Amino acid sequence: METSRQYERVFDHFDSNGDGKISASELKHCVGAIGGEISEEEAEAVVVLMDSDGDGLLGMEDFKKLVEGAEEEEKVKDLKEAFRMYEMDGKGCITPQSLKNMLRRLGESKSIEDCKLMISQFDIDGDGVLSFDEFRTMMS
Numbered sequence: 001m002e003t004s005r006q007y008e009r010v011f012d013h014f015d016s017n018g019d020g021k022i023s024a025s026e027l028k029h030c031v032g033a034i035g036g037e038i039s040e041e042e043a044e045a046v047v048v049l050m051d052s053d054g055d056g057l058l059g060m061e062d063f064k065k066l067v068e069g070a071e072e073e074e075k076v077k078d079l080k081e082a083f084r085m086y087e088m089d090g091k092g093c094i095t096p097q098s099l100k101n102m103l104r105r106l107g108e109s110k111s112i113e114d115c116k117l118m119i120s121q122f123d124i125d126g127d128g129v130l131s132f133d134e135f136r137t138m139m140s
Contacts, residue, residue: 011063021057023047076136083135093129094119 014030015022022030028043038046050062058066088098096115103110110118119130122138130138 007064007067008060010067011060019057021055021059022063023057027058079136079139080132082139083132086135091129093131094135095129099130 011022014026014033016026016029017023024040024043024047027047028038028040031038031043046066047056047058050058050066052062053059083094086094086098086102088101089095091098096112096119099115099119100110100112103115116128119128122130122134124134124137125131
């Protein structure tokens with residue numbers, strides 16, 4: 001699988017001493033290399049949190065879980081931004097009216113009834129609006 005090879009290449013690049021594991025200091029260095037910033041203490045906390053075998057280092061599987069978790073966090077952040085655009089009226093949910101308004105801004109004209117129908121397809125709790133979790137389900 002191509003994604004596995006990509007993880008391995010990145011992992012090998014950050015495994016500066018070639019021991020097949022990433023230490024907290026190697027993690028700190030790799031985060032810095034991609035333009036991020038993490039303290040030694042934060043790097044150590046991440047290693048402790050993600051270390052599955054208790055050796056104080058991240059193996060390949062630990063590293064994959066860390067990267068996938070970071071990617072998921074980014075997706076959730078992007079979804080929250082999109083949700084806020086549709087939500088618009090500050091109610092913490094997407095209403096038929098806020099959906100209609102956003103669609104109009106995107107150049108699509110829909111009636112309130114159309115918007116109610118669109119919302120009902122993903123309205124898990126049946127309250128007539130979309131919460132963030134329902135929106136997230138819809139966007140998956």
